[in-house]
Amino acid sequence: DVVVVGSCMTDLVSQAPRLPKAGETIHGHKFFIGFGGKGANQCIQAARLGAKTAMVCKVGKDFFGDNYIQNFKDNGVYTDFVGQTSDSATGAASIIVNSAGENAIVIVAGANMLLGIEELHKALSAISHAKVLVCQLEISPQTSLDALRMARENKVKTVFNPAPAVPDLDPDFYRVSDVFCCNESEAELLTGFSVANVEEAHRAGQELLKRGCGSVIVTLGPQGCMVLKAQESTPKHVPATAVTAVDTTGAGDSFIGALAFYMAHYPTMPLEEMACRANQVAAVSVQAAGTQTSYPFKKDLPVKLF
Ligand code: ADP
Incomplete structure (x- = not known):
């Protein structure tokens, strides 16, 4: 149902009283390894809701790569299009968090940048038979654009998440996006408008819509x-579920994974209804620590969401 062409990252998280200075070694009190990468996060959220999913990505021929493939399998994601390369290591994010919750992060995209047209061709039959294709910008932008075009040529619905945002996004990305879904800071960077509230999101969304997308969602x-939908003049604000947030890391990916699930399973459902349900899924994800560890399964959610 859902094919994601995107990134895989291993998060290496150390908690310490403070961030070390250059040349300094300090003692931390906790270390853990987490599964991340926007593409993989979105794919796993869609899979946990019950979508048949395939991930098209590249990891290293190393421990982290093997481990990530196992993580996909554990979540029921089809892994035949997860390539392993010895030319680069699996993407990794080294994260240090201080006692105030501030962090310093080094991301090495590694193998993610080696995903290219060759892997897309290998996955062509899966892409062309999918209901929804999802892409982001944590891999080579050309690969994302090629994947979106390939989906479009096969009448597969596309969701594009321009994250992490770049100021000079190729305008073709708008034209190949059925749903263009971004957060506030991405909308700001792409439009140059300030986006901090519903009115400003409306204005930025209209600007993005003008660039040729079918619909725009600003989270x-x-x-x-x-x-916002191209064929309708009235945009809709869909409020979030009121919850006490513990950790909002990866909320946007939970939202997009859920959206892809609804687009695949309920193709005639109005987009604002899908967004309303995706808000509810993402609201569950912010109530627990971690990224994928906080993503709900179908069984954790009220039946009215299905
Ligand atoms: P990102 O993670 O990309 O910054 P957002 O912060 O906009 O994205 O969050 C994505 C979605 O997650 C929101 O549209 C909303 O549905 C949900 N969400 C995020 N934070 C909260 C919160 N504090 N309470 C309830 N829902 C939230």
């Missing part, structure tokens, strides 16, 4: 999201 954290 607004605890304010939910704004949904």
Whole structure:
């Protein structure tokens, strides 16, 4: 149902009283390894809701790569299009968190940048038979664009998440996006407008819509999201579920994974209804620590969401 062409990252997280200075070694009190990468996060959230999913990505021929493939399998994701290369290590994010919750992060995209047209061709039959294709920008932008075009040529619905955002996004990305889904800071960077509330998200969303996407969703954290459709003049604000947030890391990916699930399973459902349900899925994800560790399964959610 859902094919994600995107990134895999291993998060190496150390908690310490403070961030070390250059040349300094300090003692931390906790270390853990987490599964991340926007593409993989979105794929795993869609899979946990019950979508048949395939991931198209590249990892290293190393421990982290093997471990990630096992993580996909454990979540029921089809892994035949997960390539392993000896030319680069699995993407990794080294994260240090201090006692104030501030962090310093080094991301090495590694093998993610080696995903290219060759892997897309290998996955062509899966892509062309999918209901929804999802892409982001943590891999080579050309590969994302090629994947979106390939989906479009096969009448597969596309979801594009321009994250991490770049100021000079190739304008073709708008034209190949059925749903263009970004958060506040991405909307700001792409439009040059300030985006901090519903009105501003409306204005930025209209600007993005003008660039050629079918629909635009701007997510607004605890304010939910704004949904704009090319064929309708009235945009809709869809409020978030009121919850006490513990850790919002990966909330946007939970939202997009859920959206892809609804697009694949309920193709005639209005987009604002899908967004409303995706808000509810993402609201569950912010109530627990971690990224994928906080993503709900179908069994954890009310039946009215299905
Ligand atoms: P990102 O993780 O990309 O910064 P957002 O912060 O906009 O994205 O969050 C994505 C979605 O997650 C929101 O649209 C909303 O549905 C949900 N969400 C995020 N933060 C909260 C929160 N504090 N309370 C309830 N829902 C939230």
